[in-house]
Amino acid sequence: MVWPMTLVDPPIGAVRVLVAAALAEDLTPLGDLSAALLPPDARAQASFVARADGVIAGQRCVDETFAQIDPAITCEWSVAEGDQVSAGTELAVVTGPLGSVLTAERTALNFLGHLSGIATRTRAFVDAAAPLRVWDTRKTTPGLRALEKAAVRAGGGRNHRGNLSDWVMFKDNHLTALGIEAGVAAARDAWPGRTVHVEADRVEQVEQALAAGADAILLDNMSPDEVRACVALADAHAASAGTRRALLEVSGGITLETVGSYADTGADVVSSGSLTNSAPVLDIGLDITVR
16 A cells, blocks of 8 residues: 655655564464454454544554555544544544454554654643744654654654764763864764754853854753853854854753743754653544444
């Protein structure tokens, strides 16, 4: 099956590989022993139903799960990826052989609930942080990063680095050995054209990063007033140099309850690992009728 690609969709190659791995985990070595005992002509009509308010993500994973289990299963969605739904909303209608639907049920729900939970938490951050844009981090479930970062996009957030090869980012432990000026210079020499991102937890480090020509600066564990001071520094530096201001990211200990206090600081983005590593599963059920 081929789906049109949109901004919020995960790469289909990743979807196919991860769904196959999840199904193998569930079906090795002998398949679904319970479903194998069902009458072969039994059919099911089922509805995915949201049990709580939230944002939907993971539809490609659901579709791929059904496709890999049995092409005879159809899934007709009544909502789109990234849609906000309320408890009780019917999300999709599934029809097909009963055994096949039951075999696919848990894998499909695991993907849908987990990814919708991430999208739901992201949407809450996006709403609370506006007009700041919301970034995720690399604090993702091993192996599921492409799917979880797509779920962040479905929730209205945007993606930080996908992996360590995307751009150069100097955290405090890098800077202990390199220093800001030497680190930025080395990055420019080794990887011209790549974004150079520097972490700073003090105003003096922000000044050094600006002077060194960093493209982006992570303001780590700073108060809203400290962030405002750094924004003023970056604005003044850009005006003096006649260049575009370095992107300013707020991060470190930001919660859903505190992110709003950074909304009017003038920073560009706020990032939180909790979008992916602390999002509760969105409660979604599959209600099945045997026909």
